[in-house]
Amino acid sequence: xxxxxxxxxxxxxxxxxxxxxxxxxxxxxxxxxxxxxxxxxxxxxxxxxxxxxxxxxxxxxxxxxxxxxxxxxxxxxxxxxxxxxxxxxxxxxxxxxxxxxxxxxxxxxxxxxxxxxxxxxxxxxxxxxxxxxxxxxxxxxxxxxxxxxxxxxxxxxxxxxxxxxxxxxxxxxxxxxxxxxxxxxxxxxxxxxxxxxxxxxxxxxxxxxxxxxxxxxxxxxxxxxxxxxxxxxxxxxxxxxxxxxxxxxxxxxxxxxxxxxxxxxxxxxxxxxxxxxxxxxxxxxxxxxxxxxxxxxxxxxxxxxxxxxxxxxxxxxxxxxxxxxxxxxxxxxxxxxxxxxxxxxxxxxxxxxxxxxxxxxxxxxxxxxxxxxxxxxxxxxxxxxxxxxxxxxxxxxxxxxxxxxxxxxxxxxxxxxxxxxxxxxxxxxxxxxxxxxxxxxxxxxxxxxx
Amino acid sequence: xxxxxxxxxxxxxxxxxxxxxxxxxxxxxxxxxxxxxxxxxxxxxxxxxxxxxxxxxxxxxxxxxxxxxxxxxxxxxxxxxxxxxxxxxxxxxxxxxxxxxxxxxxxxxxxxxxxxxxxxxxxxxxxxxxxxxxxxxxxxxxxxxxxxxxxxxxxxxxxxxxxxxxxxxxxxxxxxxxxxxxxxxxxxxxxxxxxxxxxxxxxxxxxxxxxxxxxxxxxxxxxxxxxxxxxxxxxxxxxxxxxxxxxxxxxxxxxxxxxxxxxxxxxxxxxxxxxxxxxxxxxxxxxxxxxxxxxxxxxxxxxxxxxxxxxxxxxxxxxxxxxxxxxxxxxxxxxxxxxxxxxxxxxxxxxxxxxxxxxxxxxxxxxxxxxxxxxxxxxxxxxxxxxxxxxxxxxxxxxxxxxxxxxxxxxxxxxxxxxxxxxxxx
Numbered sequence: 001x002x003x004x005x006x007x008x009x010x011x012x013x014x015x016x017x018x019x020x021x022x023x024x025x026x027x028x029x030x031x032x033x034x035x036x037x038x039x040x041x042x043x044x045x046x047x048x049x050x051x052x053x054x055x056x057x058x059x060x061x062x063x064x065x066x067x068x069x070x071x072x073x074x075x076x077x078x079x080x081x082x083x084x085x086x087x088x089x090x091x092x093x094x095x096x097x098x099x100x101x102x103x104x105x106x107x108x109x110x111x112x113x114x115x116x117x118x119x120x121x122x123x124x125x126x127x128x129x130x131x132x133x134x135x136x137x138x139x140x141x142x143x144x145x146x147x148x149x150x151x152x153x154x155x156x157x158x159x160x161x162x163x164x165x166x167x168x169x170x171x172x173x174x175x176x177x178x179x180x181x182x183x184x185x186x187x188x189x190x191x192x193x194x195x196x197x198x199x200x201x202x203x204x205x206x207x208x209x210x211x212x213x214x215x216x217x218x219x220x221x222x223x224x225x226x227x228x229x230x231x232x233x234x235x236x237x238x239x240x241x242x243x244x245x246x247x248x249x250x251x252x253x254x255x256x257x258x259x260x261x262x263x264x265x266x267x268x269x270x271x272x273x274x275x276x277x278x279x280x281x282x283x284x285x286x287x288x289x290x291x292x293x294x295x296x297x298x299x300x301x302x303x304x305x306x307x308x309x310x311x312x313x314x315x316x317x318x319x320x321x322x323x324x325x326x327x328x329x330x331x332x333x334x335x336x337x338x339x340x341x342x343x344x345x346x347x348x349x350x351x352x353x354x355x356x357x358x359x360x361x362x363x364x365x366x367x368x369x370x371x372x373x374x375x376x377x378x379x380x381x382x383x384x385x386x387x388x389x390x391x392x393x394x395x396x397x398x399x400x401x402x403x404x405x406x407x408x409x410x411x412x413x414x415x416x417x418x419x420x421x422x423x424x425x426x427x428x429x430x431x432x433x434x435x436x437x438x439x440x441x442x443x444x445x446x447x448x449x450x
Numbered sequence: 451x452x453x454x455x456x457x458x459x460x461x462x463x464x465x466x467x468x469x470x471x472x473x474x475x476x477x478x479x480x481x482x483x484x485x486x487x488x489x490x491x492x493x494x495x496x497x498x499x500x501x502x503x504x505x506x507x508x509x510x511x512x513x514x515x516x517x518x519x520x521x522x523x524x525x526x527x528x529x530x531x532x533x534x535x536x537x538x539x540x541x542x543x544x545x546x547x548x549x550x551x552x553x554x555x556x557x558x559x560x561x562x563x564x565x566x567x568x569x570x571x572x573x574x575x576x577x578x579x580x581x582x583x584x585x586x587x588x589x590x591x592x593x594x595x596x597x598x599x600x601x602x603x604x605x606x607x608x609x610x611x612x613x614x615x616x617x618x619x620x621x622x623x624x625x626x627x628x629x630x631x632x633x634x635x636x637x638x639x640x641x642x643x644x645x646x647x648x649x650x651x652x653x654x655x656x657x658x659x660x661x662x663x664x665x666x667x668x669x670x671x672x673x674x675x676x677x678x679x680x681x682x683x684x685x686x687x688x689x690x691x692x693x694x695x696x697x698x699x700x701x702x703x704x705x706x707x708x709x710x711x712x713x714x715x716x717x718x719x720x721x722x723x724x725x726x727x728x729x730x731x732x733x734x735x736x737x738x739x740x741x742x743x744x745x746x747x748x749x750x751x752x753x754x755x756x757x758x759x760x761x762x763x764x765x766x767x768x769x770x771x772x773x774x775x776x777x778x779x780x781x782x783x784x785x786x787x788x789x790x791x792x793x794x795x796x797x798x799x800x801x802x803x804x805x806x807x808x809x810x811x812x813x814x815x816x817x818x819x820x821x822x823x824x825x826x827x828x829x830x831x832x833x834x835x836x837x838x839x840x841x842x843x844x845x846x847x848x849x850x851x852x853x854x855x856x857x858x859x860x861x862x863x864x865x866x867x868x869x870x871x872x873x874x875x876x
Contacts, residue, residue, distance in 0.1 A: 301499060303499055307500045309497065310496075310499065311495065312495040312496070312499065329500065331492070333492075334490070336488050337488045340487070341508045341511055342507075345503055349502070349503060351504070352508075354504055354508050354511075354512040354756055355502075357503075370493070371489070372488060372501050372502065373488065373507065374484055374506070374604050375491075377646070377647060377648030379811050380816045381509060381811045382755070382758060382816075411869045411873075412865070419497060427498055429501075430504045430508065430509045431506055432501065432505065434497060436497045437497060
C-alpha cells in the first residue's frame, strides 16, 4: 500500500452534506435511460412503446458496436420512447410495475466466463459495459484494445459526494467477484484507490487481486485522473479502464447472480435537499423518488452528479445511469448583488482571500448556481495552477485547444484530463471560463482527428 | 436597492434588444449595470454548477486596495514637498509668502503658507492628484469603452488598475496634456491593438511611463525631480515651482565621484537618509516614494493571492544578488558600483515596479518557474542599468518592459521542459 498526498486543490465546504445513513427510497413510478449520457453512441431501439419489459432486458443498442446494449432497470411497460432529430433516440421511459405492487422479474443474463473476448461480450450484453470508461477521453470504451491497467475509484472527494466505501458496505463478496471480472479484462494490474484513513473500509483492505493506493488531501485527491497520474501515468497509445467501486460491486452482483443489478446507492445532499442521506434507489429512477414521490420544488437546481461535475435535471426528471449522488442547491434566479465585487462579502465561498470570508470562516456555505461575474478573456492570476495537482500548465493547454492546435494540446497533457479533472479550475476562475467545456472540445477534436 | 434595480431594468429596455435605439452602445450600459449589480449569469446546465465569488472586477479592486496606501502617501507627500520647497525658497529670499499663488482647490480652502499643516498638505495633494486621476481614468476608460462598443464586447476591468498605476508613476508636476497623450498612446498601441485586456504584451501603465520618458525627456528623465507648484514657468510645461529642483537619489548615486553610499547620505543635509527614503519623505513620482506603503500593498497582494509572491521575491533576490556581485567583483569604492547592495531597494522605483508592475498577470510569465526567472532578471537588469549604463540613473522601467517582451519566451522554455518530461515517460 502506498499513500499519495495531494497538496494542490480545494475542498468546497458546502452546506447539506449527506449523512452516513442508508435507507430505501420508495419504488419510482417510472425509470428512464437517456442517451445523452453516452456521447458518441448511435442508439437503436430494441423495444416499442407499450412493450412489456423485464429487468435486464435490452432497450436499445449502439449501432457503432452492436454488442453494447442498455438494459431496462425495472420490470413493467415501455411508456415512452422519445426521439430527436432524424429519429435519434433520446430517452426511454419505463413504467415501473413494482411501484404499483407488481412483481419484478429478471431477464436471464449470461454470466461472465471464458477468455477476455468472451467476458467482454458478456459484460456488453448484460448492459454493464457503459460502467467502464476509457482513459484518455473518459468516455465509453471503444475498440478491443486491451487496457494496461484498470483503476477502481474507492473514494470521492467532490463536494456533497457519496462515500463509495459506505455505499458498498456489506457487499464484500460482490466487490471481490467484480474484481475477478476486471482481472480478466487486462493483463495489467487492477488498482483500487481509497481515502487514507477513511471510514467503512474494513471490507476493502484485504481484497484479492487489487493493488490498493491511499490518497489524502483536498479535492481533486479523489478523482481517477489524479490517481492515474500518481499511480501509473499512461504512455502515448496506451489506454486504461476506469470505474467506481460501487460499479465493481454491481459487476460482481451480476457475475454472481446472473441478474441485472438494478439497485444503486445514491447520496442526497445540498443546502436545499429535502433530506440528507444515502438512499437505495433503482437505477434511472425519477428524482422525486428521493423525496417520497413528490417533486422537489422551489427555485432549486437538482444536479445528478456533484456541483463541480454533473448535469442539472428537471424536477420531474430522472437520475442518470451513473447516479451516485444528487445535489440540490439554490438556482439563484434573478438574484443580483449590489456592489457584489466591491463589498467584503464575509459569507461567500471563495478560494481567494480577496473575498473576505476568511475573516469569519463558516463551517458550511450555501452556494447557488450563479456565475458571480461576467465572462472575460483569460487573465491568469495563477488560481488554476493552485487547484490542479497534475504536471500540466492549464492555461497553455486551454490556449492550444482554443487555437485548434490538437497536436500541441496532446503534448501539453490533453489526454491526461477530462472535464471532471479541471472542474476546480472552472470554479476558481475569476474570468468565468468554462475550462471543462474547452477540454471536452479538445478531446472531441482529438477523437475526430483519430 | 429595489428602487435602483427597477430603474436599471427600465433603462435596460432602451439598450438590450438588438433592434432597440441605443443597442449600439450596449457595452457602455452593461459596464454601468454590472458596476452596480452582479451580472445575471448562471452556470450551464451541464458541467460545473457553482462558481467562486471572485470575479475580475474583484481581482482588480483588490489591486486597487493594495495601491491605496501609496495613493494616500502620494497626496500627502505632494503637499509636503510643495510647502517644503516654498519654504526653502522663502528662506533663500527668492520669494515671499505673500507672493504665493493658489490653485483651484486652494482657492476654496485657502492655505496658511507661513505655517502649513496637515490640512494644507492634503489640500495641495488633492489639487494635484485628483486631476491626474481624472485624466488618467477619463482618457483610458474612454478609449477602452470606445473599443468595446466597436467590438461589441463587454468592457473589461483591466484599466481600473492601469489608471491608478499611471497616476502613481508620473511626477505630480506633470502637465495634464502630456499625461493624456501618454495614456492614449499606451491604451491604443500598447493594449487595444493586441485585442484588449488579457492580450497585451507590455504592461500598459509602464508603456505610459516609457512614452512620457522618451517623448518628454526634459520632465521625466529621472535625473532631476521638480516639485509640483501652481504655476507654469515660461518655457516649462507643467505646474512646478520655478527654480527649485534637485537630483533624484539615483542621480546622486550615478554622479557620485566618491563613495556612492556616502554621497547619498550626505546629500542635502540628510535629505536622502535611509529613513527618509524608506518612509518616502522625498520628492519624486507620485506613488512610488514610500517603500513602507509599497510593502503594505505587497503584503495585501500576496495574502489575497492576486499578486505573485514568486515574482516579488525573485525580483528582490535578483536585485540584491546582482548588486552584491557587481559591488564585490568590481571592488569599486567610488561611483554607482560602490553603493551598498541593499540600498538599491531604497532608491528609485524598483520596489514599486516589482510589486505592482512586474506582477501584472497578463504581461508576466504564467508558469511558476517562469515567474522565478522573470522576477530575478528584472532585478538583475535594473541593477545593470543603474550601475553600468552611463545614460539612465533608473532601470526599473526598462527592465520590466524588457522582461515583458521576454515573458512568452521564458514560458516557452518552461512549457517545452514540461512536454519533454511527458515524452520521457513514454
